[in-house]
Amino acid sequence: MDSPNQIQEYIPVVLLALVALGFAVSNLFLSAILGKSGRRSKVKDIAYECGMLPEGKASARFSVKFYLVAMLFILFDVELVFMYPWAVIYKEMLQTDPNLILGAMLSFIGILFIGYIYAAKKGAFNWKN
Numbered sequence: 001m002d003s004p005n006q007i008q009e010y011i012p013v014v015l016l017a018l019v020a021l022g023f024a025v026s027n028l029f030l031s032a033i034l035g036k037s038g039r040r041s042k043v044k045d046i047a048y049e050c051g052m053l054p055e056g057k058a059s060a061r062f063s064v065k066f067y068l069v070a071m072l073f074i075l076f077d078v079e080l081v082f083m084y085p086w087a088v089i090y091k092e093m094l095q096t097d098p099n100l101i102l103g104a105m106l107s108f109i110g111i112l113f114i115g116y117i118y119a120a121k122k123g124a125f126n127w128k129n
Helices: 004-008 011-035 064-096 098-121
Strands: none
Touching (some): 064 098
C-alpha cells in the first residue's frame, strides 16, 4: 500500500497538468470569443502568398523521388540521435567495458552502412532520374 508520503510527490505533477489544461482551454475560449468580433471578408479569407494572389491548385503533386529523399534523410539523420548518448558515455564506459561500447557502435554503423549500400544499389542517390 502506498504511503501518504509517496502520493504527495505526485501533487506537483497533477497541479502542472491542471494548469496546462486550464491554460489551453482558456486560450481556446478567448480566441473563439475575441475572434468573432473581427470583420471577415473574401480578401481576408484567401491564402497569403507573400503578397501575391495564389495561383494553381492548392495541393500540388510531388514526385515519389521527393518522398524517397525525405525518407533517406530521416534514416541517415536519426543515427545522430542514437550516436549522441553513446558519445556522452563513451569516455566513462571505455574504462569499464571498452569492447562493449565500441562493439555496439560498430554494429550500429555496420547496419547503417548496409542500408546505405542498399540505397545506392537501388539508385536512390541518382538525382537526375
